[in-house]
Amino acid sequence: MSAVVISGTGLYQPPYTITNAELVEAFNAYVDQYNAEHAAEIEAGTLTALAHSSVEFIEKASGIKQRYVMEKSGILDPKRMYPRLQPRGDDELSILAEIGVEAAKKAMAAAGKTGADIDAVICSCSNLQRAYPAIAIEIQNAIGAKGYGYDMNVACSAATFGLEQAVNAIKSGSAKCVLVINPEITSGHQEWKDRDCHFIFGDVATATIVERADTATSAEQWEVLGSKLATQFSNNIRNNFGYLNRSEDSDPTARDKTFRQEGRKVFKEVVPIAAAHIESELTELKLAPTDVRRFWLHQANLSMNQLIVKRLTGGEVTPDVAPLILDEYANTSSAGSIIAFHLHKSDLKAGDLGVICSFGAGYSVGCVVVRKR
Secondary structure: OOOOOEEEEEEOOOOOEEEHHHHHHHHHHHHHHHHHOOOOHHHHHHOOOOOOOHHHHHHHHOOEEEEEEEEEEEEHOOOOOOOOOOOOOOOOHHHHHOOOOOOHHHHHHHHHOOHHHHOOOEEEOOOOOOOOOOOOHHHHHHHHOEEEEEEEOOOHHHHHHHHHHHHHHHHHHHHHHOEEEEEEEOOOOOOOOOOOOOOOOEEEEEEEEEEEEHHHHOOEEEEEEEEEEOOOOOOOOOOOOOOOOOOOOOOOOHHHOOOOOOHHHHHHHHHHHHHHHHHHHHOOOOHHHHHOOOEEEEOOHHHHHHHHHHHHOOOOOOOOOOOHHHHOOOOHHHHHHHHHHOOOOOOOOOOOEEEEEEEOOOEEEEEEOOOOO
16 A cells, blocks of 8 residues: 655635734724623623723733734724625635635645546535535535545544545545645634634635655655544533524524633643643654654644643744744634644655644544654
């Protein structure tokens, strides 16, 4: 059986940025508006006044300095606080497929592939914009790929889960070259009115080509040595938006229909889960954490990433060991670890080991161990 390699990656970056200062200005204007409108209830003690946010608070809490978004005017409108996206007709390419195709084109160019070379497409992300037809099949059609496509969702771990499915498809013989797409328009499900999380997310799309080593022609290839997935149920990260909301006669704009989390609990519980998960897979491969040249981790929180790597290696956690893209891109859900891999892999030399790891709602955690060829 031929080895399986990652032969190309691609990144689509949305056209707009929102700095922390811009975000704070809009959020604080919303807070002032809300507190003024509910002054009587706040005075009576039946309602709690909202508190201002600040650039200092955001950067200390997360390490985020800005984020890319598909549309910013609606997000920065204190009377709206969510994007203004235009609906598209059924005969038009959907917005999620569009950004996925853009990332795919770059990954295919890096791998030296055309759509005709691809025989499977996996769209793996946190927030699919419709029930059906699958976004993956729409992307498959748009790039002229053959074979099959399907959508999957494991929240922020969707990329590594998708990569393992791609590797397994190649090992089983059901595909020879798989395109894994992670299109994330997280601004649509972000709760921009909540001080605890209004700064967390950004929009982006990533793509990865996974294929048999004996068909790979790209200058840079990463052999997949192994992968490991795990899930453990938790309600600490949740979003109740779904296809049954109408039948439940529930409010589609209620707070529980957007992202929410128990941040402190997530930090405390996920760090040891992720560290143990990576160490377990390395042990199975007869490798030690100190053998790993670079960790490309899910980009959710700077302190979380540093603590995970420190638990594993016991050494200093530098950007060279665990690259940070969180400051520029914010949390892009499933795409974060792939952005880090895409931007910070070329300087490694043949034989260097790396770990792509993602973790998030579920809880879910996935890691892929790779070696540069």
